[in-house]
Amino acid sequence: MRIIAVIPAYNEEKRIGETITKIQPLVDGIVVVDDGSTDATFDAAKRTGATVLRHAMNRGQGAGLKTGTEAALRLGADVVVHIDADGQHDPSFIPILVDPIKKGEADVVLGSRFMGLQPEGIPFSRRVLHRAIKTFNSLVMGIPRKLTDPQSGLRAMNANAAQRLDFRQDRMAHCSELLRLITRSDLCWVEVPVKVIYSEDTLAKGNKNLDAVKIAWQLFLGMFSK
Amino acid sequence: MLIQIVLIAVLLGALYVTWRRARQNVITLSEALLWSVLWIAAGVVIALPQTATLVANFFGVGRGSDFVIYASVVTLFVLVFKIFVAMEGLERKLTEMVRRDALRDLPKKEDAG
Incomplete structure (x- = not known):
């Protein structure tokens, strides 16, 4: 089975190299999408030997993931793994994510930060944000509450699922949109526990608390857009 | 009142331009009709402000x-x-x-x- 990791990266020249070299031994290929970075992300990623694509301008994480997923499929991926560029996802969980797909037990495997493994350094305000997103997801988006992590960026899917999950949200809202598409399809999905490391660095760049409002607004606009 | 005269003059201009454009086939007949209704309605409200009150009362608004x-x-x-x-x-x-x-x-x- 050909496993290809997709890493969208925006201004990650410092961390992308290390992230890629950690992931490389665990997968058969890596697609990095440089999302219009203004720093040397493209060159840093290229040096590792990964397939690097470049967005001519910044289009957001969701857009980067979709471009990368399309590229992975073209490169003959059987399993596509989505993972963040900033190193907050521990790559050692990739085999755990891929395992249920290999065994044919699931089409989509979602990494959850809230299934026992305590995330490191997760601030209280971020917990409140997750709770708010979860409530919004279930009430407005119709995503089942049994899903423990509303906003996980670490996931794996087989080629069939990758082809069928046609997510359109370019920015942060792609997470909720994907969960809605997954849970409303006949695709078989499971959650597995993963550990995320929050550092000051990654927090500075990750979701801000106000982003919940932005995500809700983007999802709302998305309902009126083709 | 001066403002009523100015506004109605502007609306008459708009009405004229609308039908000119319709004749030039820049906008369709139905578009021209829609705009005309809008201009005339605005003109009526400006010339006879109490008509707006009638509509307002219908919707439960006082003024x-x-x-x-x-x-x-x-x-x-x-x-x-x-x-x-x-x-x-x-x-x-x-x-x-x-x-x-x-x-x-x-x-x-x-x-x-």
Whole structure:
């Protein structure tokens, strides 16, 4: 089975190299999408030997993931793994994510930060944000509450699922949109526990608390857009 | 009153331009009719402000000028929202173009083993 990791990266020249070299031994290929970075992300990623694509301008994480997923499929991926560029996802969980797909037990495997493994350094305000997103997801988006992590960026899917999950949200809202598409399809999905490391660095760049409002607004606009 | 004369003159101008454009086939007949109704309705409200009060009372609003303000706010809200949706559509088209450009060197799905 050909496993290809997709890493969208925006201004990650410092961390992308290390992230890629950690992931490389665990997968058969890596697609990095440089999302219009203004720093040397493209060159840093290229040096590792990964397939690097470049967005001519910044289009957001969701857009980067979709471009990368399309590229992975073209490169003959059987399993596509989505993972963040900033190193907050521990790559050692990739085999755990891929395992249920290999065994044919699931089409989509979602990494959850809230299934026992305590995330490191997760601030209280971020917990409140997750709770708010979860409530919004279930009430407005119709995503089942049994899903423990509303906003996980670490996931794996087989080629069939990758082809069928046609997510359109370019920015942060792609997470909720994907969960809605997954849970409303006949695709078989499971959650597995993963550990995320929050550092000051990654927090500075990750979701801000106000982003919940932005995500809700983007999802709302998305309902009126083709 | 001066403001009524000025506004009605402007509306008459708008009505004239609307039908000129219709004759030039720049806008369709139904569009011209729609705009005409709007101009005439505005003219009636300006010339006889008490008609706005009649409509206002029908909707349960006390004063005609209040009703005009409320209606404008609602109309503007709808228009702004339509612009937001249109922008989102443009953004998605832009992303699609950026994506196509990023993927242009990769083989198409059919070609890949």
